[in-house]
Amino acid sequence: MTTTPDITLRSRLTTDCELHLPGDPGYDTARLAWNLAVAQRPAAVALPRTPEEVADVVRAAADAGLRVAPQTTGHGAAALGEQDLDDVVLVKLAALTGATVDPTARTARVLGGTQWQEVVEAAAPYGLTALHGSAPDVGVAGYLLGGGLSFYGRSHGVAVNSVRAAEVVTADGALVRASATENADLFWAVRGGGGNLGVVVALEIDLLPYAEVYAGMLLWDRERAPEVLPAWVEWSRTAPESATTSLRVMSFPPLPELPPFLSGRDLIIIDGAILETDADADAVLAPLRALGPEMDTFARVPAAALTQVHMDPPVPSPAVADHSVLGPLDDEAVATLLAQVGPGTRSGLMFAELRHLGGAFARPAAGGGVLASIAGDYALLCLAMAPTPEAVVAGKAAAFSVVRAMAPWAQASLVPTFAETRVDASRFYGDEEWERLLRIRAEVDPHRVFVANHAL
Ligand SMILES: Cc1cc2nc3c(=O)[nH]c(=O)nc-3n(C[C@H](O)[C@H](O)[C@H](O)COP(=O)(O)OP(=O)(O)OC[C@H]3O[C@@H](n4cnc5c(N)ncnc54)[C@H](O)[C@@H]3O)c2cc1C
Incomplete structure (x- = not known):
């Protein structure tokens, strides 16, 4: 247009x-x-x-x-x-916020501009939580409409499957409700089609019955990466679906606002959540703890504290990133990643992250939308801080370089919420889903009024 x-x-x-x-x-x-x-x-x-x-x-x-x-x-x-x-x-949508919990139905109605922490805090008094992501201040709608990888995900699947209904302003300015029984095509398409279909002004979502969760992080100096990375990859092959974890190789600049265990350090960190009793979670983690982490914060915590575990930046930040979805990682893949970001390297990245996929992430939910499952073994995200135009260019190159090195293990698919740059949006969906999404988009927005970050 x-x-x-x-x-x-x-x-x-x-x-x-x-x-x-x-x-x-x-x-x-x-x-x-x-x-x-x-x-x-x-x-x-x-x-x-x-x-x-x-x-x-x-x-x-x-x-x-x-x-x-x-x-x-x-x-x-x-x-x-x-x-x-x-x-x-x-x-x-920043001014359109609020979350109302129905503890009996175990659902929440969330206005279109609400951030996750507000939902998590509204649900906590009822012993409930939600399929939120790692950061407290990510928008509920943007995250869910792009799928959403939660630390509950290997047990409970792609977060968008928790959406029961969406209230959407469509291209003609109408406010419509979409659910399994009303505007079913729109409901199917918006659950993964994101802001291409309309402005979501409210979502009704299922909550999870967790007041507490066993969660935390294990931290080592990056010098230990040659032991820790292959051990986690090996562990992740047989880890139960109750465990959803991430591994990051991270570099922090020396900054007074950072705690000493982070400031100026190169680290390798494993974090996430394990939906087990304390004893069973300890047994699941035992092979990783045997590597003697310098810091181990895994413990039973209030579910609302899970948004702090990943230590995402608490304020707006300048960053560039690149992403791919990886299949099984063999020894060569591990060696390749270590050569990029392991001890002695200067990748220029703040982190290279592997989010463990599989389990319920890979199983399409009954009655799900266009993005009801996410295939693959790991979501790779490489991110650099980019406070200046020069750092943007250098950071993009650094992130691309690691993603390219890992290309032999990459799948064609991508995860919308992890894809930072403009990509071919058809890579988020199966072929049939893509065709149907385009058909529905042409029906509900024939003049292509809406433009999403990942435009169709
Ligand atoms: C620090 C950090 C941590 C993250 N952690 C995770 C994680 O754990 N798991 C994960 O899956 N992702 C994670 N992400 C990625 C994040 O989920 C995506 O960037 C998501 O799109 C952000 O949603 P937003 O609404 O905050 O962002 P926005 O940039 O505002 O929205 C992104 C897109 O979503 C659509 N959108 C947003 N709001 C609406 C609306 N009300 N109606 C219609 N369309 C809308 C639009 O197309 C928009 O372009 C993280 C990102 C950051 C920066």
């Missing part, structure tokens, strides 16, 4: 939805993404507070010949920032 930005957008609104156009004093703050390395410059930024304001903005934008990009936090903004946004209204 090629259109000229229409500066009459404001006059087309029938609500007093907050709107910032280029040149407005608030525009530069409003367009900021959580990922500060992304310089998104849309035609306008809207900050709706209600579903009605969302519908108003979508209608006004479509009338003005503009497109609409839904965004919650901008954690996943990198692939959007690579697109031409001259004719795009960025609809930031």
Whole structure:
């Protein structure tokens, strides 16, 4: 779609939805993404507070010949920032937040701009939690609509399968409910098709019955990587589905705000959650603990504390990353990864991460949507901090270099929430699912009003 930005957008609104156009004093703050390395410059930024304001903005934008990009936090903004946004209204959902728990049904209704920590804290008093990801401040909608890899995932599957219903503002500005029994095609497509189908203003999700969870991390100096990496890979081959873990080789700059065990250090860290009794979890972890970690925080903790285990940055940060999905890793794969990021190397990355997949991740849920399962053994994510334009270029090259080295073990598929750069979106889905997704998209958004970070 090629259109000229229409500066009459404001006059087309029938609500007093907050709107910032280029040149407005608030525009530069409003367009900021959580990922500060992304310089998104849309035609306008809207900050709706209600579903009605969302519908108003979508209608006004479509009338003005503009497109609409839904965004919650901008954690996943990198692939959007690579697109031409001259004719795009960025609809930031940050003011549309809230989570209401129904403890009897074990569900939550979550507004479209809510971050995970709010849901986790709302569920905790009832002894419940959710299939959230590693970070407390990732948006529920952006994460779920891209699949969602949780530390509960090898037991409970791709997080989007927990969505029971979605309330969506569609391209014509209508607010519709999509569930197994209402607008079933849209419901199927939005569960993995992300912001390509509409603006999600609320989600109804299933919760998990965990008040506490056995979770934590094991940490070694990177010098130990030649023992720890192959041991974890070997362990992960037979680890029970109750264990979902990640292994990261990490490098931290010397910074006063970091705790001494991280500041200025190169480390190898295994973390995650094990849905077992303490005794059984200890038995599962025993082969890794036998490697004598310098720090071992695995213990039974309140489920709400699981969002802290991965130590994700607590504030907006500039980062670039690359990703692939790997199959089984043999000795050569382990040696290749060590040659890239092991002792003595200077990869330029903050981390190279392997998230253990398999188990319920690989099993399509009955009645699931377009992304009901994720195949593969490990999701590889290579990330570099990128505070300057030069660091963006260097970081992208560093991340790409490790992903390329691991290509002999990579599958064709990718995970939407881990894919930072623009990729061929068909790689997220099976062939039949991709065709059906395109058909449904053409029906619900024939003029291609919506643009997602991973545009179809
Ligand atoms: C520190 C960190 C930790 C992470 N941990 C994990 C993890 O453990 N597991 C995992 O799977 N992923 C993880 N991610 C990736 C994260 O899940 C994705 O980047 C996700 O897309 C972020 O969602 P968001 O809404 O916060 O980001 P945004 O950039 O706001 O959204 C990403 C995309 O989602 C869509 N979208 C967002 N909100 C809406 C809405 N209301 N309606 C319609 N479409 C919408 C849009 O297409 C948008 O471009 C992590 C990312 C970071 C930076």
